[in-house]
Amino acid sequence: MNIAKVQQAAVLLFARQGFAATGIRELGAAAGINSATLYHYAGSKEELLVQVMRTCLEAMINSGASALRISAEPTIQLAALVSSHVGFTATNPLTARVAEYEMRALSPVNTTAMQKLRDDYESLFAQVLERGMRVGDFSTEDTTMARLALMEMGTGVAHWYRPDGRLALAEVQHNFVAMAFKILSAKRSLLEGIDYIHPPPVVASEPISIPWPTLA
Amino acid sequence: MNIAKVQQAAVLLFARQGFAATGIRELGAAAGINSATLYHYAGSKEELLVQVMRTCLEAMINSGASALRISAEPTIQLAALVSSHVGFTATNPLTARVAEYEMRALSPVNTTAMQKLRDDYESLFAQVLERGMRVGDFSTEDTTMARLALMEMGTGVAHWYRPDGRLALAEVQHNFVAMAFKILSAKRSLLEGIDYIHPPPVVASEPISIPWPTLA
Amino acid sequence: MNIAKVQQAAVLLFARQGFAATGIRELGAAAGINSATLYHYAGSKEELLVQVMRTCLEAMINSGASALRISAEPTIQLAALVSSHVGFTATNPLTARVAEYEMRALSPVNTTAMQKLRDDYESLFAQVLERGMRVGDFSTEDTTMARLALMEMGTGVAHWYRPDGRLALAEVQHNFVAMAFKILSAKRSLLEGIDYIHPPPVVASEPISIPWPTLA
Amino acid sequence: MNIAKVQQAAVLLFARQGFAATGIRELGAAAGINSATLYHYAGSKEELLVQVMRTCLEAMINSGASALRISAEPTIQLAALVSSHVGFTATNPLTARVAEYEMRALSPVNTTAMQKLRDDYESLFAQVLERGMRVGDFSTEDTTMARLALMEMGTGVAHWYRPDGRLALAEVQHNFVAMAFKILSAKRSLLEGIDYIHPPPVVASEPISIPWPTLA
DNA sequence: AATGAATGAGTCTTCATTCAT
């Protein structure tokens, strides 16, 4: 029995039903253990959620931060960051969704800590956009709104992408990069010859082979 | 005492904490009535949620459908639909959020009914995009993905827009229309002289004067 | 259904098994109600105990304080106080025992409050002894030790006295007064013609007709 | 690691919080071992208590019985027995308290065995008093009540005595003997030249150097 | 229309205990 299995069961149920609607007996059953045994892996139901969220957010930050390091050009950074975001979200859709939706389930002290990580992640986007705007690579009427739209768009991938679906991950990533470039009126030509797509990490808490409603 | 007050209390708490994490005693307290009295307004906690969701989704459909009626031109329809979507979401952020997030809290029979309404609403976007693509007004590599991105973007407005914030609603609407046009490579010139923005309805369940974290 | 019945059931079980060893389902069953209904009468199991203890200690203080008021003579006050103490303990043996034994079951904040009441009660004895020693009515090698022995002795009555036993309450009271006078070398002659025995109060939490092991 | 340490930890916690309120993980932690290891020293939590109680009660009986052997005179026996009781209680206050309070925590079969020991111990007092009354050395209105008062008084020492306090143990013993003599109208002159105080045994389960609230 | 009292089933968590290592 290992902790990843417990976390995967948790993420699966939290994503489907929500944290509050998931009982720990249910969690135990899904992980194949007695509910009391859960308390060997996490001190409480909330701590189980925190573990999952922290791991997820830290992986997103790492992935995003390393995307920014592939170039000093905001345009290339944008492409890398968006494809990192979309790639991560599509690869770990359930974990990503839990990390986003269930912030509200946390007690105040954990909210603070997790919100900090979320803010750190969002600031990656803010930095790139701000620099791109400053140097004239991007153009938009409102940088903040563009950033929010961009992120929301990408996050939405978790709602419908699935590995065995109509679209390959790389296609989705390219398409989202294309949309992002359009929104910001960035020049796609600058991307030519640049390999801005890196394989996204798979977090331990992401369940595999989930039954999932198909994208029409 | 009227039902709107009860629904507003419900939406406020459901939006903040989620349906499952909100107790019926808590709902009563927030509405200023005894929890038992809630059962005069709704047969069960779930029915209270269904009332709210149904009203919200029907209002969104009405609003979207009437937006499509202002013209036969896909380009103008798109602008009207996007601004309707953004306007509704910004005007009824909590109700809209509950209608989106809490679908999973419903029992199967209610899920079917509500998902039907949600699908009807989404099909408005699908129709416009499909026609616009067909007649060559829009251009995108993947219509489905564009539609999903567009909707998600607009829905995200509920997370940050607030009436007394930095931006007026009309500005937000224009900006989102602009982004949508960019994504679809639609011609903004076709909008000249067209008043595609209509005042969004306020649903009865939307609470007023919510304390809300400001958009930085 | 009234709260006294709940408190009586609680006292009966707390006295027999201790607070920690008594479950709330057990409490409910003993009171003839569902365990959840207990929470209409007390916010928690501990609060139920606090209610009982506070009422008991306040009644002891009142009883003791009014005993001191029957005379200004320390000798007479002593007789009245001892007979009050013994009378109260014998009349409310279970409640008194719970009030004494279960102090340790309280959370810190309640411990403070209850210990204050207990200290107030004990200080009644300290006052009388101190004055009696000062004016030469009493004689002992160590006033503190005498006070502790006196109180402990009287409290012990809760362990064995029962109304339908070999001894009438008044006999027990007279005998304990006699022992107290011996310990303090006080003159019993000063009591002649003085009615220092008052009927003890019955607290609401004291169960009636308890099965009880007879005094051999 | 030896069993005494385990018993001392148990006594410390049982005395502070009671048997029922003490968990075995807590016991393990206090003894510096894993909770599972406890089962090498005692077959169950209750057996651990029984060990402690039995050892304590047997030591009390031995101590009391040998006190009676120092003379055939009831008066001298009384002094020896009271000083043995007080000495034992003051020397092993926590163990003595556990042995007294936690009888109720035992299962029926153990209750019988332990109550037998307790009764044996109490009968030492009963014997001495009965003989002393018969031969006219003592005088009291009710022998049973006197015995109960005497024992309760002495047992109460566990609540307040501490080695580094205001009073030396011998002082306390002498004082309690004096009080006992007063209660029974026994002649102290008969004690002259008799060394009725023997060093009390220290039972293995008694914890050392306990933080203890001072006697005012 | 409104509510206080009541409850069975449920919540999360801890319990004492066992056992393979």
Added chain:
DNA sequence: CATGAATGAAGACTCATTCAT
């Protein structure tokens, strides 16, 4: 001798819901 992992039962408490008033 020692322990980490495991568990069924029980812990206190809250739940949504009903109903007489």
